[in-house]
Amino acid sequence: MIEMRVAGIALDAVTRSPIVLLKDSSERRALPIFIGQDQARAIISVLEGQQTPRPLTHDLMANIFAIWEMKVEKIIIHALKDNTFYAILSLSQGDVTKEIDCRPSDAIAIALRTGSPIWVLEEVVADASIPVDQDADEAERKAFRDFVSDLSPNELIKKSRFS
Numbered sequence: 001m002i003e004m005r006v007a008g009i010a011l012d013a014v015t016r017s018p019i020v021l022l023k024d025s026s027e028r029r030a031l032p033i034f035i036g037q038d039q040a041r042a043i044i045s046v047l048e049g050q051q052t053p054r055p056l057t058h059d060l061m062a063n064i065f066a067i068w069e070m071k072v073e074k075i076i077i078h079a080l081k082d083n084t085f086y087a088i089l090s091l092s093q094g095d096v097t098k099e100i101d102c103r104p105s106d107a108i109a110i111a112l113r114t115g116s117p118i119w120v121l122e123e124v125v126a127d128a129s130i131p132v133d134q135d136a137d138e139a140e141r142k143a144f145r146d147f148v149s150d151l152s153p154n155e156l157i158k159k160s161r162f163s
Helices: 037-047 057-067 104-114 122-128 134-149 153-159
Strands: 002-011 018-024 029-034 071-081 084-093 096-102 118-120
Touching: 002 029, 002 037, 002 122, 018 037, 018 104, 029 122, 037 104, 057 071, 057 104, 071 096, 071 104, 071 122, 084 104, 096 104, 104 118, 118 122
Parallel strands: 071 118
Antiparallel strands: 002 018, 002 118, 018 029, 071 084, 084 096
């Protein structure tokens, strides 16, 4: 799994639909997820530190978790099927942990309110992410090719713990 963070909300140029953009820690991969207007507002309100006069749905959920001493351990975006992402909330209360099916947009809105990490399965990142820094990716590939081309079997044996 790859830990990701919310980089922001964007609008699709064609459909004008909101997209939440997740980025990995190296900022080399971005995962765009189309979401609804309400979920976009819920995510933006946390990112911008906006307070509402009354709790909205995601605030209510976070408040319920706190009052019942439940912790959102993490959210996991675990699948992409037919252009639909799937996520779970991993909740714990004492020694009991439960996983609850959740839309990624709702899971992200709750994770932001509870300070919980956002994880994405590597297969989902591989299938749906977009490169952010292609020059850095190519430089890394070139450095690896150069490193491998200079290695000899004897050098590998010397550097290993088996020598």
